[in-house]
Amino acid sequence: MEKSGIVKVKHGRAKFAGIILTSLFLLFVIFIATRQLIKEKKMQSHSSIKGIVQNNAGTPVADAVVMIKEGSHEFNDIASVTNDSGEFFLSNIFIPGRYVIQVQHDSGTITKEVNLQTTDSIIRISL
Amino acid sequence: MKSKTMSERNGHGSSFAETLTETPPSQQNLMSQPSPYPELSETEVEDVEGVTILRPGEGDKEVANKLETESTESETSFEESGFDIPLIESQPLDALYASYSELIPKLETQLQEVIIGVDNRVRVFATTSYPWRAVCGLKITAKDNTRWIGTGWLVAPRTIITAGHCVYMHDHGGWAKSIEVIAGLNDAERPYGSCSSSNLRSVNGWINSKNRDYDYGAIILPAGCRPGDKTGYFGFGVKTDAYLMSSVLNLSGYPGDKGGNQQWFMALKPKSLTSRVIKYDIDTMGGQSGAPVWVKVGDIRTCVGIHTNGATAGNSATRIVAPVFNNIQSWKSQGL
Numbered sequence: 016m017e018k019s020g021i022v023k024v025k026h027g028r029a030k031f032a033g034i035i036l037t038s039l040f041l042l043f044v045i046f047i048a049t050r051q052l053i054k055e056k057k058m059q060s061h062s063s064i065k066g067i068v069q070n071n072a073g074t075p076v077a078d079a080v081v082m083i084k085e086g087s088h089e090f091n092d093i094a095s096v097t098n099d100s101g102e103f104f105l106s107n108i109f110i111p112g113r114y115v116i117q118v119q120h121d122s123g124t125i126t127k128e129v130n131l132q133t134t135d136s137i138i139r140i141s142l
Numbered sequence: 143m144k145s146k147t148m149s150e151r152n153g154h155g156s157s158f159a160e161t162l163t164e165t166p167p168s169q170q171n172l173m174s175q176p177s178p179y180p181e182l183s184e185t186e187v188e189d190v191e192g193v194t195i196l197r198p199g200e201g202d203k204e205v206a207n208k209l210e211t212e213s214t215e216s217e218t219s220f221e222e223s224g225f226d227i228p229l230i231e232s233q234p235l236d237a238l239y240a241s242y243s244e245l246i247p248k249l250e251t252q253l254q255e256v257i258i259g260v261d262n263r264v265r266v267f268a269t270t271s272y273p274w275r276a277v278c279g280l281k282i283t284a285k286d287n288t289r290w291i292g293t294g295w296l297v298a299p300r301t302i303i304t305a306g307h308c309v310y311m312h313d314h315g316g317w318a319k320s321i322e323v324i325a326g327l328n329d330a331e332r333p334y335g336s337c338s339s340s341n342l343r344s345v346n347g348w349i350n351s352k353n354r355d356y357d358y359g360a361i362i363l364p365a366g367c368r369p370g371d372k373t374g375y376f377g378f379g380v381k382t383d384a385y386l387m388s389s390v391l392n393l394s395g396y397p398g399d400k401g402g403n404q405q406w407f408m409a410l411k412p413k414s415l416t417s418r419v420i421k422y423d424i425d426t427m428g429g430q431s432g433a434p435v436w437v438k439v440g441d442i443r444t445c446v447g448i449h450t451n452g453a454t455a456g457n458s459a460t461r462i463v464a465p466v467f468n469n470i471q472s473w474k475s476q477g478l
Contacts, residue, residue, distance in 0.1 A: 061352065063313030080291060080398040082428020089354075089453040091307045093282075094398030094428035096289035104288055106313055107352070117427070119399050 064105045064131060066138030068097050068118055075101025076142055079120040087113040110134050118142065201347030201356045202465035204472065207310075207317040207340070263425050266394060266405040269326040270333045273443055275373040277405055277434060278302055279327035279396040280361075285315025291402035293395035294323060295434035295445065297378060299370035300363040301477025303470055304432030305450045305460070306348035309359035317342055321361050325369040327396065329403050337367035343473050355418035357450045358460045360473040370477075376434055378445040380467050383415050386437075386446060393424045393449055393459075395433030402429045413456045418463060420447045421456035428452070435459045 068076040081103040082094040088109035095103040108114065111132045118125050118140055127140050266274045280292040280302075290311075294304035302323050310317055317340070324336040339361050347356025363369070381389070394407040414421045420435065426449060435447035447459030460466065 080402055080429070082398040083452065084399075084427065085454055086452070087454075089451050089455075089458070091305070091357075092426050092428050092431040092449060092452045092457070093305070093307060094291040094402060096291060096402075098287075098289065102288075104314070106290075106311055107307060117399055119401060124399070 060110060060134065061107050062110050062134040064108060064110070064134070064136055064138060066103050066105065066116070066140060068101045068103060068120070068140050068142060070122070070142050075099065076120060076122075077101065079103070079118050079142070081105075081116060081118050081140075083108070083114050084117040084126060085115040090114070105138075110136075116140070201345065201351070201353060202469060203346040204469055205310075205344055205346055205349045207342045261425055263397070263406040263408045265400075266407050267328070269328040269331075269405050272374050273376060273436075274394060274405060274407075275326035275334065276370070276375050277326070277394050277396075278369075279324045279403060279405075280304060280308060280432065281322040281324070282308055282318050283320045284311050285317065285319050287319070288314050291396065291398050291429040292431045293429065293433040293449070294361060295432075296325065296370040296373055296375035297445075297470060298375060298474040298477035299368035300365070301370070301474050302361040302363070303376075303378075303434075303445075303448060303473070304359055304361060305448055306344045306357040306359040307450065308432045309342040309361065310344045310349055312352055323361060323363060323369070325373050326405075327403055328405065329401075334369045334372050337363045337369065339363045339367075343469075343476075345469060354451065355460065358448045358466060358469075360470070360477075362473065362477050376436060376445045377443055378462055378467065378470055380462055380464055381437065381444070381446050386412055386415055386420065389437045389446075391420070391422055391424065391446070392436050392438060392443075393422075393426065393430070393433055395426070395430035395449065397427035398429035399427045406430075415461070418461050420459045420461045422458070424457060426452055426457045 066081065068079045068081065070076055075097070077097055077099045079097040079101075080094050081097065082092075083090045083105060086108070090105075090109075091107050093106060095105065097103045105114070105116070108131070111130075113128065113130045115126055115128045116138065118127075120142060122142055125140065125142055127138075129136075129138050131138075269275055269277075276296045278294045278296065280294050282290040282292055284290065290308070292304055292308035294302035294308070297303050308318070309321070320338050320340050321342070322336050322338045324332050325334040326332075341362040341364070342359060343362065344359035345356050347353045348359065388411075390409050390411055392407070392409045394405055396402050396404065397406050400406060408424045410422055410424050412420050412422045422435075426433070430449055433449040434445045435449055436443050436445040445462065447461050449457070449459045451458045462470065
């Protein structure tokens with residue numbers, strides 16, 4: 016009887032330990048999954064992407080009007096104007112995504128398709 | 143002299159409007175009357191008395207970049223403000239079709255899909271005629287000194303309605319540093335001059351949540367700058383789903399692919415609606431954000447949306463619903 020009692024206690028402890036281990040494992044899985052979701056969420060976001068317009072000689076083109084013509088996601092219908100460094104921005108666009116960008120300048124019009132994967136992408140366009 | 147007052151409500155929900163008519167100026171509350179949805183060929187101006195709506199949600203709570211601005215949380219009833227602008231002339235939309243007869247078939251049938259590569263917009267040359275002169279090109283300088291092009295439309299002598307993302311740019315410092323407003327811009331011509339302002343308005347749902355449904359805002363020009371006195375201005379109103387789906391939507395703005403200094407127009411029936419968004423296949427490009435989307439019945443022009451987004455599945459406007467109407471009306475009162 017005494018031995019049987021010890022076995023029961025040991026069996027109970029083992030069962031308890033099993034539950035604890037299973038719980039810890041589940042918590043670990045949830046933690047990893049949550050981290051992954053957060054990571055993916057960070058990668059998929061609305062961001063402002065920088066770009067540069069240059070001429071064939073590599074000189075920055077100022078006062079060019081840059082806009083999105085088409086996109087794999089909805090986008091704001093606002094146009095960016097390049098500064099003296101030829102810089103423009105695509106504001107509030109969904110990343111990752113594919114976009115067709117149109118540049119309008121006195122020297123002509125050009126369209127370029129870009130596949131933006133990360134928020135730190137920089138678009139380079141030559142007129 | 144033209145004045146406004148038109149409102150309507152039908153059995154499917156509130157519907158009220160603030161539009162231009164030939165009636166004398168008046169101060170009166172709006173009330174809608176039960177009525178069937180009007181056909182576009184008809185012109186209805188409902189008797190107006192007054193209307194009460196529920197307090198709008200937090201998303202439409204106004205946010206201003208000027209702390210001294212008075213609160214404009216909507217009241218529980220609508221009050222129609224006076225309209226006392228001597229319009230120089232009035233040219234109905236039909237005049238455009240006289241010049242561009244190719245538009246007429248497009249008004250009669252709705253295109254089923256966006257046809258990429260075909261541009262159905264037409265240029266508006268008569269930007270000193272109403273309503274085109276009440277459409278404004280916007281030259282936006284963000285807080286970080288980046289420069290942008292947008293569109294707006296006058297609802298008062300000094301109030302311009304536009305997209306929220308034209309006045310508040312989350313990734314570029316928040317409130318725009320300055321916005322130059324040019325009514326009736328036509329290449330190098332600025333028939334009504336231009337004014338700059340940093341007195342801006344938008345709402346909580348856009349500023350704090352960047353929610354597309356709340357993408358609208360306003361520019362209040364300085365006291366000495368009143369382009370609306372010379373141009374007249376748009377009416378605006380809330381329309382039911384059935385009314386909108388049976389209406390031709392007009393959209394005119396300053397697209398960047400044309401340089402951002404020319405006004406371009408197109409009209410089509412809407413493609414679909416949600417409670418807060420109107421989708422259509424009207425061709426637009428970057429620079430037309432903030433453009434008016436309006437319905438014309440006779441000489442009455444009622445803005446029903448603010449163009450904001452492009453998309454392959456359909457371009458779209460923030461729909462003017464009751465809380466949006468309340469805010470626009472409040473912003474209008476700040477620019478009288």
